[in-house]
Amino acid sequence: MTTNGFDGDVRESVHCAGDDLLSAALGLDGLRGKPPAFADAAAPTPQELRRRAIHASWNGIADLGPLGGYGRVYGAVPDVPGREYQAFARVPGARSPHRVLLQAPDAFDARARCLVVAASSGSRGVYGAIALAGAWALPRGCAVAYTDKGTGPGYFDLDGDTGVALDGTRVARGAAPLEFEPARAADARGVAIKHAHSGDNPEADWGRHVLQAARFGLAMLDRAYPAQAPFTPANTRVIVTGLSNGAGAALQAAGLDAEGLVDGVVALAPNVHVEGARPLYDVASEAAQLLPCALTDARYDATPFARIDGAVPPAWLARCAHLRERGLVDGADRVAQARSAIERLRAGGWDERAIETAASSTRFDLWRAIAATYAASYLRATPATMPCGFHYAAVDAHGRVVPADAAMRAAWWSDASGIPPGAGVQLLGGIDASSADPTASGIDCLRGLWSGDGAAARALRAAVAATAVKLPRAGLPLVVIHGEDDGLLPEAFHSRAYVAALEAAARAPVYWRVPHAQHFEAFLALPGFGDRYVPLLPYGHAALDALWSHLAEGMPMPHARRFATTPRGTGSLERAALGLGR
Known part of the structure; x- marks a missing residue:
């Protein structure tokens, strides 16, 4: 254990020609295509794993389908060269680490120093917020710090006694620090899942994970841009954002931020537990x-x-x-x-x-x-x-329990969502x-x-009960966004309860309600489903724009509102359907 809560070394990597920060050089067309192949399925390189993990993260939380409008109505995937800094971090008292990663663009805007911090959505890996945080921040010259918040696809193969190293490759227990390493157990079989089996209650620490990722990000900015160091909360704006579980983590972080590290928060469809509301x-x-x-x-x-x-x-x-x-x-x-x-x-x-x-x-x-x-x-x-x-185990194409083969194990870190079933692992x-x-x-x-x-x-x-959120400091700029048709995290139990608690404490949050928006953006590409809904990501990007204008230019915070949206129908999404205006 090193100081500052970071386990072992920091891994630095350069991502420029043919391997950028935002899409690993896949671009929008490549992200829309099939997952990138491994040259050797049983032994992919760290670069191959990273590219495929980024592809999976984009497709897991964004509608990139031909009718969805990404790249035409909203959003873009420009080439953003830069460097990444990655480490395992550990909050006090935790048995298992969480993965933290800073993306530092070469075109960092030194005149408007900005760090966006995001936790992954769902139980995804460390790139699980890239379509929200990375897509907004990196093209404008902001750095991005990510955390997998103690979840992620660092599955441990109990049959082979192997886990995931810092570079994403699989190694044997004891050979290197691992993303997740369960205690040894006699006759252990199957697959151990980090979210389920870490030995912690990671959800209770999601806010601490986010704040630790922010501190890691500031420290790594000193390495990335030494001529501009030191980077501190006093001279660098820190914005926290997230979607779903990542948004819940953002709100937890806001409630724990006693030192004033965070300058503003944008939370989309948060899984936030308010005491007295249904979790x-x-x-x-x-x-x-x-x-x-x-x-x-x-x-x-x-x-x-x-x-x-x-x-x-x-x-x-x-x-x-x-x-x-x-x-x-x-x-x-x-x-x-x-x-x-x-x-x-x-x-x-x-x-x-x-x-x-x-x-x-x-x-x-x-x-x-x-x-x-x-x-x-x-x-x-x-x-x-x-x-x-x-329990969890690897299964073959016929659903029979089998020891995971090398190719299946190798792809877990890049392909899995963090909660089986998927990537060859089944809930049994x-x-x-x-x-x-x-x-x-x-x-x-x-x-x-x-x-x-x-x-x-x-x-x-x-x-x-230990996951219940604390209210943020008075005056913290905060935008909460929720789709009114959310069927996974219904608005009534989460955002509406959180906003009500803020209002009862005489706070003034900005609450954006989006009719015809549901939870799973990626589902919008499914036939017959996307016809009924609009995507939620455009509102996240718009809220980040408004928050930045407030922090950097002194513009007023936006008002609470309910958007006039229109279901997409069978055609392509058009800007007017979002009710955002120009």
Whole structure:
């Protein structure tokens, strides 16, 4: 352990001709194409891994499809040469590190010294905010500091005892500092996931991760531009931004920033837990349980992903009967049971727009994947002690559990989202194969960890309580943005609750509400889904523009507003649909 909370060395790399900061020289066309290939699939180089990780991060959080308007209506991917500085950092008391990275453009604007700090969205790796923070900051001469906030795709292969080194390559335990290294366990098998098995409750430290990334960024700016050193909060503007979990981390950082390190915050669709409001685990475990039945109602017949070839998924029909047997919905038939499920969701704060959009998350089984990972994290589980019988393992093309081969392991760091399934790793367990609704038993168990009275449920609720946000200092410039159709992090439970807490404390946040915007930007490229929605990223870029004008030019902060948006329809997105004006 070195001083300042950084583990081992800082890795410096140069990215210029053929390998820039923003897209690894892929450009917009390359980002829209297939993932870049590895020359040797079993042993990709650090440069190849970085390029593919950047490709995956862009495509994971931005709509780059031909109808989405990126590069034409909003956004751009110019070539930005520069250097990167990367390290493993550790907040006090943490067992596992988080990865921090500074991107320092060659065209850094020395007259308007700017550092943008961003945590990854979801559980993604360190480049997981590049389409928001990097795309806005780097072309204007700002540096960007990123953190994976203690999550990320640094999966550990328990069969081969290998993990991810600082350069993204795989090495054996003990050969180098690793992004994630679980404790040794006899007969350990399968795959250990950093978010689930770090031994920490990383979500409770997301704000500290962001502040540590900011300090790392300032220190690395001294290395990148020694003639302009020192870089301090007094002479360098520090803006914190993020999307989804990254936005929640930004708001946590604002609440912990006792030293005035942060000059302003832009948070898009934040996963923010306000004391007294419903947190993500409560909402996600409820959604996993009730939404399959609710979505069988005829009102969702035309909803994207609510039907398979025009028919209700059979397991969803079985869910209604299962819930009725457990006394969780009323009604003598499936129609009445579906309506009862909807009524329960509405009574808990869900609105109709969120329920409808959540059909996509339900169809893709995201609620179960999220709840299983978060439950393990909150309970500080090992790979062998995950709650409800869940575990992770590599699977082959037929779904059979196998030891991960070299090519699969090598691509985890670049390709995985941080929460399986994906990249050849599957969530297993919690299944009753004899049931018409095989996932119901595992989901009931996950829900019971929130609603139950046992020791595990009490420990989980205490861990969730530790993630509650503190309010930022009075006067901190702050913009919160949320899509009104968000079906993963419904506005009512997150942004609206946070803004209400600020207003109750006599603060004046800027709250931008975006009708016809949902959570998953990348889903907008899916047929029939993007027709109904507008992207959220343009509002993040616009808010960063407004915040910068306020900080650098003394312009007033923008007003709170609700935008006049129009669904894209079957054609290409046009500027007028966003309601942003010129």
